[in-house]
Amino acid sequence: MSEWVGERVLVTGGASFIGSHLTEDLVAAGADVRVVDDLSSGITENLAAVRDEIGLIEGNLKRWEVADRATENVDTVFHLAADHGGRGYISNYPANCATNMALDNIVFEAAAKNGVDRITFASSACTYPTDIQQERRRLREDMVSFDERGGAYADEVYGWAKLMGERSLKAYHEQYGIDASSVRIFTAYGPRENETHAIVALMAKAYARQDPFQIWGDGEQTRNFTYVKDITRALRLAAENIADATPVNAGISDYITINEVAESIFERLGWRPDSIDHLTDKPVGVRHRAADTSRAEDLLGWEPEYTLQEGIDNTLDWYVNNRDRTYVEENLETLLHER
Secondary structure: OOOOOOOEEEEEOOOOHHHHHHHHHHHHOOOEEEEEEOOOOOOHHHHOOOHHHOEEEEOOOOOHHHHHHHHOOOOEEEEOOOOOOOHHHHHHOHHHHHOHHHHHHHHHHHHHHOOOOEEEEEEEHHHOOHHHHOOOOOEOHHHOOOOOOOOOOOOHHHHHHHHHHHHHHHHHHHHHOOEEEEEEEOOEEOOOOOOOOHHHHHHHHHHOOOOOEEEEOOOOOEEOOEEHHHHHHHHHHHHHHOOEEEEEEEOOOOOEEHHHHHHHHHHHHOOOOOOEEEEOOOOOOOOOOOEOOHHHHHHHOOOOOOOHHHHHHHHHHHHHHHOOHHHHHHOHHHHHHOO
């Protein structure tokens, strides 16, 4: 029997890309699921498959009364709600991302007040020091430290906010005894993701037949693109297996270039542009990023199950089936920059 049967679970940001997949997984495992979302980037259509089986609160978790109501009579909180987007968004809207620090602490405080047993926090690879990501060096959780001077050097305001979220959650564990875990998500992608993120942005450009095709940077920057169902499995396993706020990576250990992803998308669509423009003046973030997954394997028994090609095929099939090409063509610039 699944340990989630009958468990009262709150998913914050549950109408979002990752949150909606997690909600579906928890419903399938027998949990009694409630979602809270302000629908600033999430959409209720993402929850269509389980809408009749969950509770849904629409509201902003930076308001105490919303967080208090959402966390009442809940055993487990998966905290995914955040103001975020792809590289263009977090570079252009740092103040928006900074509000995540307030949001996280209000959710944690409300959960503590209402006697929640455990909290799993959706953290980010942006918590890692940027200076060690200019070369190919797999990121280990202990490369971030709260105990050493200079032990933290996060990626933009968004990364600092996620890092403070981890530290705040550990403080709530220490003071209130709440079981806690943080999952550092590495470049998630999959169906329902929006066009501000790298893989879906490339899909949108290819679907719109953009030519010359634009790639930010020289395209040789790497990421460890991790399929959404691998991410949601890691979140559930972290809740099940970690209680002391130990952070754990959820990512793949492969270095995949943006150019390689673009070529895979062209091949899947059966189309390729006549020329490619590499826009070296655009924000691209760190040069290389991939995860050391040793801790996830040891503590969770987790490793990725989806190959990049399987993930791209699933995601592109979803995109083509759910997006009108003319709409994408006419609104491409807005789609790429607004969450």
